[in-house]
Amino acid sequence: MLHALVAESWLTFHWSDFLSNFWNATFDGLTFGAIYALVALGYTLVYGVLNLINFAHSEVFIAGAYAVIFTLSGLGFGPSPPTLSPIAIIGDLLVALLAGALTSAIVALLVERIAYKPLRARNAPRLVFLITAIGMSFVIQYAFFLWRGAVAEPSVTMYQDKAIFIVFGSTIYLSQLIIVGAAVLMMVGIDQLIRRTRIGRGIRAVAQDPDTATLMGVNRERIIMTTFVIGGALAGAAALFYVMKVPQGVIYNGGFILGIKAFTAAVLGGIGNIRGALLGGLLLGMIGNYGAYLLGDAQWIDVVSFIVLVLVLMVRPDGILGSNLGKVRA
Amino acid sequence: MTSPIEDVAASQAHADEQAEETRKPTRFAGLQRWWNGLARPQQWLVLGLVAVLLYALPLLNPPLLTTPGYDFPIVLCDMARFALVALGLNVVVGQAGLLDLGYIGFFAVGSYVAALWTSTDSTMVKIPYLATLPLAMIVTGFVGVVLGLPTLRLRGDYLAIVTLGFGEIIRLLATIIPALKGNTGFQNIGSPPGAWNGKPVFTITNGTPWFWLFLTVIIVVTLLLGNLERSRVGRAWIAIREDEDAAEVMGVPTFKFKLWAFTIGAAIGGLSGALFAGQIGFVNNQKFDVATSMLFIAAVVMGGAGNKFGAMIGGAIVAYLPYRFGFIADKKYLIFGVVLVMLMIFRPQGLFGARNHLLAYGRSIKRQAARLRRDARGDAALKEGA
Numbered sequence: 001m002l003h004a005l006v007a008e009s010w011l012t013f014h015w016s017d018f019l020s021n022f023w024n025a026t027f028d029g030l031t032f033g034a035i036y037a038l039v040a041l042g043y044t045l046v047y048g049v050l051n052l053i054n055f056a057h058s059e060v061f062i063a064g065a066y067a068v069i070f071t072l073s074g075l076g077f078g079p080s081p082p083t084l085s086p087i088a089i090i091g092d093l094l095v096a097l098l099a100g101a102l103t104s105a106i107v108a109l110l111v112e113r114i115a116y117k118p119l120r121a122r123n124a125p126r127l128v129f130l131i132t133a134i135g136m137s138f139v140i141q142y143a144f145f146l147w148r149g150a151v152a153e154p155s156v157t158m159y160q161d162k163a164i165f166i167v168f169g170s171t172i173y174l175s176q177l178i179i180v181g182a183a184v185l186m187m188v189g190i191d192q193l194i195r196r197t198r199i200g201r202g203i204r205a206v207a208q209d210p211d212t213a214t215l216m217g218v219n220r221e222r223i224i225m226t227t228f229v230i231g232g233a234l235a236g237a238a239a240l241f242y243v244m245k246v247p248q249g250v251i252y253n254g255g256f257i258l259g260i261k262a263f264t265a266a267v268l269g270g271i272g273n274i275r276g277a278l279l280g281g282l283l284l285g286m287i288g289n290y291g292a293y294l295l296g297d298a299q300w301i302d303v304v305s306f307i308v309l310v311l312v313l314m315v316r317p318d319g320i321l322g323s324n325l326g327k328v329r330a
Numbered sequence: 331m332t333s334p335i336e337d338v339a340a341s342q343a344h345a346d347e348q349a350e351e352t353r354k355p356t357r358f359a360g361l362q363r364w365w366n367g368l369a370r371p372q373q374w375l376v377l378g379l380v381a382v383l384l385y386a387l388p389l390l391n392p393p394l395l396t397t398p399g400y401d402f403p404i405v406l407c408d409m410a411r412f413a414l415v416a417l418g419l420n421v422v423v424g425q426a427g428l429l430d431l432g433y434i435g436f437f438a439v440g441s442y443v444a445a446l447w448t449s450t451d452s453t454m455v456k457i458p459y460l461a462t463l464p465l466a467m468i469v470t471g472f473v474g475v476v477l478g479l480p481t482l483r484l485r486g487d488y489l490a491i492v493t494l495g496f497g498e499i500i501r502l503l504a505t506i507i508p509a510l511k512g513n514t515g516f517q518n519i520g521s522p523p524g525a526w527n528g529k530p531v532f533t534i535t536n537g538t539p540w541f542w543l544f545l546t547v548i549i550v551v552t553l554l555l556g557n558l559e560r561s562r563v564g565r566a567w568i569a570i571r572e573d574e575d576a577a578e579v580m581g582v583p584t585f586k587f588k589l590w591a592f593t594i595g596a597a598i599g600g601l602s603g604a605l606f607a608g609q610i611g612f613v614n615n616q617k618f619d620v621a622t623s624m625l626f627i628a629a630v631v632m633g634g635a636g637n638k639f640g641a642m643i644g645g646a647i648v649a650y651l652p653y654r655f656g657f658i659a660d661k662k663y664l665i666f667g668v669v670l671v672m673l674m675i676f677r678p679q680g681l682f683g684a685r686n687h688l689l690a691y692g693r694s695i696k697r698q699a700a701r702l703r704r705d706a707r708g709d710a711a712l713k714e715g716a
Binding site: 009010011051052053055114115118119124125126127128130131132134135136137138139141142143145146253256257260263264267295297299300302303306309310311313314317 | 423427429431477479480481484485486487488490491492494495496498499502503505506507508509620621624627628631660661663664666667668670671674675678
């Protein structure tokens with residue numbers, strides 16, 4: 001019986017491919033990782049404040065992606081690179097970014113108000129929250145399915161991507177620099193927002209101890225709404241970079257697996273930890289790409305990410321940086 | 331001086347009284363009272379009649395229930411499959427209170443076990459189809475342990491997302507592992523032996539024998555699970571569901587019992603998967619959409635998590651509606667998603683919620699409590715008369 005099991009081809013390892021593409025996989029992985037990290041922030045913030053996995057966050061993200069692609073095609077972008085001046089392109093991309101962030105923030109807020117608030121008011125058991133969350137996720141997903149069908153949106157090219165320089169024999173593209181740079185910038189901004197501003201202090205207070213925070217005059221409901229809006233806006237921003245990187249990836253269930261990977265990134269870095277989300281995202285992006293090259297199919301990225309999730313939970317469930325939102329110091 | 335059992339019966343009678351006062355009378359209240367009033371042998375008799383009726387369903391093909399455009403016995407198979415799945419998932423979600431969002435993954439593993447060991451497309455050793463049923467349960471149970479070990483020690487949220495990922499990953503693995511043949515899949519999956527008038531009984535075109543097989547499996551599993559629920563294990567599950575910390579403090583090894591619930595649930599999922607593979611005779615990677623997991627959860631929650639009969643009815647309804655009312659077929663994920671959210675907000679106990687009752691001393695206590703209440707009512711009536 002064992003012979004019959006082994007005789008068939010289950011796994012094949014492509015070591016030479018992996019080694020020759022190592023740096024390529026690394027840089028591309030970092031680019032994907034930056035996108036995961038931005039989405040992971042939404043999970044981490046909500047988890048920090050409400051102790052809840054917002055399963056609908058992946059659909060918050062894909063709603064933003066739809067908004068980005070609609071905005072861009074409305075502005076005249078198509079499958080071939082636009083012939084506008086760089087300034088005009090940047091302007092249009094900023095509009096798309098804004099549209100994505102706004103849409104995602106609204107969807108996130110709606111999810112909070114419709115699905116979670118009534119349960120919080122009733123003090124429902126945790127299981128109920130999770131079931132509503134997954135229910136909301138599927139409702140949004142299949143609303144897009146009924147509206148846009150089971151096909152991906154026509155792809156949009158934002159600009160002519162070009163090689164910038166070569167590191168370790170691997171070409172670095174403009175898009176990779178933009179995505180990683182912008183994501184890191186946004187993460188730093190959010191980190192500072194949480195550490196230094198009044199809103200950030202409120203979020204940290206509610207994450208630490210909701211009851212005491214309320215007694216100290218923090219409006220808990222408003223903080224929760226703010227958290228969902230921030231997380232949503234970041235997911236919408238991530239959506240722009242996602243469309244930039246995977247133009248043919250906007251489909252009704254396109255957010256689903258990305259959501260699981262983003263959650264894995266959050267857990268890997270330490271859920272509830274903002275810097276952890278960045279670290280986890282970048283690491284997961286690289287690990288997934290290494291797995292894909294080693295096993296010879298891009299779809300292995302998802303499987304490898306899932307195995308990473310299970311391993312992290314087994315070995316170090318608190319993640320690498322392992323602290324929570326409440327413990328962040330100002 | 332009263333015995334402990336009498337005390338317990340008295341407190342149960344009191345609790346029932348209060349429950350009746352506070353609860354709004356439901357549509358099923360009369361039915362429930364009638365059922366509780368029956369003696370045990372009478373209850374068995376009624377259940378037997380219901381079972382006979384169910385077995386006769388594919389032959390009767392009742393006009394209002396029938397599904398235009400679809401073969402009714404095949405639809406019944408689908409309903410029975412969902413009922414079996416809901417029964418298994420109810421152990422995990424309803425009894426132990428663990429959210430398993432990747433049940434389709436276990437179902438898929440069970441299907442592939444049946445396919446790999448019986449299909450002519452597989453190069454592996456062939457075994458009789460019926461032997462794959464226990465094998466599927468063992469393999470999926472093992473997968474359940476592998477997934478449960480790292481996650482069940484943590485908070486329930488992690489289990490939810492890990493199982494959700496698992497449901498999707500299994501489908502991906504079926505696509506990218508060459509031995510699992512992706513979209514091509516496996517045809518000519520085995521079926522149970524047996525011939526009638528020289529023709530095999532179990533074929534992919536005739537749903538009736540398969541429905542009977544499903545029904546028999548459901549009855550056996552229900553009886554076994556019923557025993558389990560009334561045992562120490564079942565009490566431990568409910569304690570964990572209601573308050574895990576309290577259960578741990580009271581000496582319930584929570585991790586062990588959660589793992590048991592998860593594994594048993596997984597094994598039942600695998601069993602239904604193997605049955606499904608045999609019934610439709612073809613398995614490929616397209617049959618295990620993770621969205622179906624959401625339908626499974628909706629079935630359990632709609633029927634009433636914790637009540638296995640409710641869960642089974644929920645499963646049958648979820649499978650039946652898209653066939654009966656064809657226009658909802660492509661909207662079913664949206665509709666049941668909305669139903670799920672609405673239920674959680676407005677009626678979290680589902681259509682047939684599990685009744686809270688004492689778990690110790692078994693059924694006798696219920697009857698004793700009912701007698702006490704009857705006596706009390708009799709006394710009150712006497713006093714009014716006097």
